[in-house]
Amino acid sequence: MADLFRKKIIALGDDRPVEHRLARTLSWPHLVALGVGAIVGTGILTLIGVGADRAGPAVLVSFAVAGAICACAALCYAEMATLIPASGSAYTYSYAVLGEVIAWVVGWSLILEYSLVVSAVAVGWSSYAVGFLNYVGIVLPEGLTHGPTVAGNLFDGTLRLTASGINVPAIFIIATVAGLLTLGTRESARINTALVLIKVATLILFVAVALPHFDAANFRPFAPHGFGTVEAAGGVKYGVMGAAAIIFFAFYGFDAISTAAEEAKNPERDLAIGIVGSMVVCTIIYMVVAAAAIGAARPDVFGKSAEPLALILRQIGQGPIAAIVGIAAAIALPTVILGFLYGQSRIFLVMARDGFLPPKLAQISARGTPARITLVTAIFVSVIAALTPLDVIASLANAGTLCAFVAVAACVLVSRRRDPAARRPFRTPLVWIIAPAAILGCLYLFTSLQTVTQVSFLVWNGIGLAVYFAYGRARALVAG
Template structure:
């Protein structure tokens, strides 16, 4: 079994796979850029800027820059690996091919936490916006149908089923099963809506900018520390939370087998979407903290809309909220797409039931999409998502660091292997991603670190009890 644990997977070109395992190539680089921006620009910038400001003050601008720099290093590593190995599976596939099976399982298990919890969290967030929107139309839903179980003092305070969250996941899953290109086209349209909404925010808020609101700039310091009120604060504490707002570009690498020209388009999609989103986030952060004191919007679940209302722009606030209802499903689509493709490859590798690795006549993996949607709906509709959602950050940090390690190992193991995209200053970029991810992981709340440790202990037990034995047969 020990030798099997470290077996490395040979990368088989998609054209040489069985027809039932081949995905249809329908995407080009504009689809990929839109997929990345659709995944990255979502609840993170709409809600987490308030959480970040609470932990870092006006220096939340620096927190965005730090998180963006680390993600940029990871994005360059992803671009190199994705063009070297243009097959689905993302970090899981690279780890299997470069590091070995058990490492691939840990990364795949971590990605399960990332994608499932991101989709569930965004679905729950969308449900909140949609419930308020329906109430404004006189169609208020019963309270028990608008949220899952809520926790208080470690116990369930109230029971419920989040019906809107279940509905939106089902709708997006149905769209993905209809066809990848059709999904990507609709996603691109909705991404434009989101970007316009943020542009309206910046355009309305910037005239109210006052440099005095940035003083003191960093009231809680740089490193993570426990403040007197029991909250972990500092620029890095904020960056570790804000990191949630940046990831999503990794979903692009899962589209490798469905991309018409992966050697060119994957690099453009990954690096292009990441660069665009870093610029968007920095501009929005500056406009936000300059227009209103961070203490006024730090605890708000809708900080950008609150800022607009506070500066006397209720119409713009309503437009922003309406845009969120329309466009937030792009995040669900991108991550549900990415998760289904990772599961698809794990099933094809027999780490999940192989029967799930089948495609329909349209070239879409219907079975695995249904399987993925069912898992997400369980979390979104029936579990207290707020208690474990931070696991997503830990899972993502693990995947990002693994991809950077794979890039550096391949630079030593196969320096002459064809690389349609080569990360500049690879050793600096790789080290930046690895060290940065490790520091952000240390900066996560202690409870999140414990949850992540427990999650991976369970994952390894499953691997040794079931998966490794099946692989040895």
């Protein structure tokens, strides 16, 4: 039993052999851009409609609730990232503070989160790309534009394949981003920063065009489904908290910054600025865009749209601006893929160092990047994006993230109690309020997810524990 909770002594990046050492090339502006690039994307471009459908105009409160919980978690991440400036994010912190089996569960949950996010965004980008190609007269065969689709239920024996296919554009964008990451972290960070500026400029354009059409009547009734969580037919949960549990997807991504600890030039300063700074920037952007959207159109108009911002612009007679927003979405989504593919490859890298994956995958290329593990990660994610229907399972990413956030907040509390004198370049303010708030908030959001999501998450981690006891436990390298 004691072995299950053995702690790992974390070797910092500069203490490692050269062949396992990542190049320190990122400053705090790169990290803020990495965070904004990972956070601002699918969430504000699509989930604002889902949130408005479930909460009405009170989706503004849903954004505030989800943002507040993420802000508490972000402060905990900032402390742990500067206390333990090593790659691996929540997995590494849990291994150092809570013990091996907890770290495995967190790492397994992060695999779920990052894989599904990258895959879902790649599939979303594919839809934009196919639409653009059709517009310019290039029509791909139907079977190459989407993965297989199914109907029915696995548990009652009615599950059946309704359409076969492989999503080639999704594979293409993942391969492109993976190739960019293998070229060099600084080079990919510069391109990411430029694309993030384009994305933010587009959202500013939307607000500027929508605000003149603001109508306060669109905010009444403010909370048609109440402020709690109401489960409707089909397991969909409405209300402010039901919407917040989905909108939560729109905020995370800042945790990818903590995976860059070994590549930050000044991790003790830059990580805290990157994590907290990106959260502040994104929360402001979300609140302003959501208010402008609802002011320009009632939630029932755009609530079920896959492109709510573009639809709102067309509704107010701004078709050309709507086209610009659509093009910008196609440009912006790869920055989300870059942020999460970057983070997942670093988590896999650390798990390979720890013996949970083949150690040879941890080798660093001459450019200072984990090229091997990035390639393996891209292949793994491409298979999911190309062949897996993600309409229901995508919400599992939220469950994996909530698990990681709870673990990081717990790490802060345990480390404060166990080693209060440890040097902490960034200290979470009001830690005995902020960290418990992050834990309780995440647990409440988990209960607000659909039941099928909760059960599937538990099944996923049951499989993970079986893998740990059958394979990982005996191969764990806890020395450093």
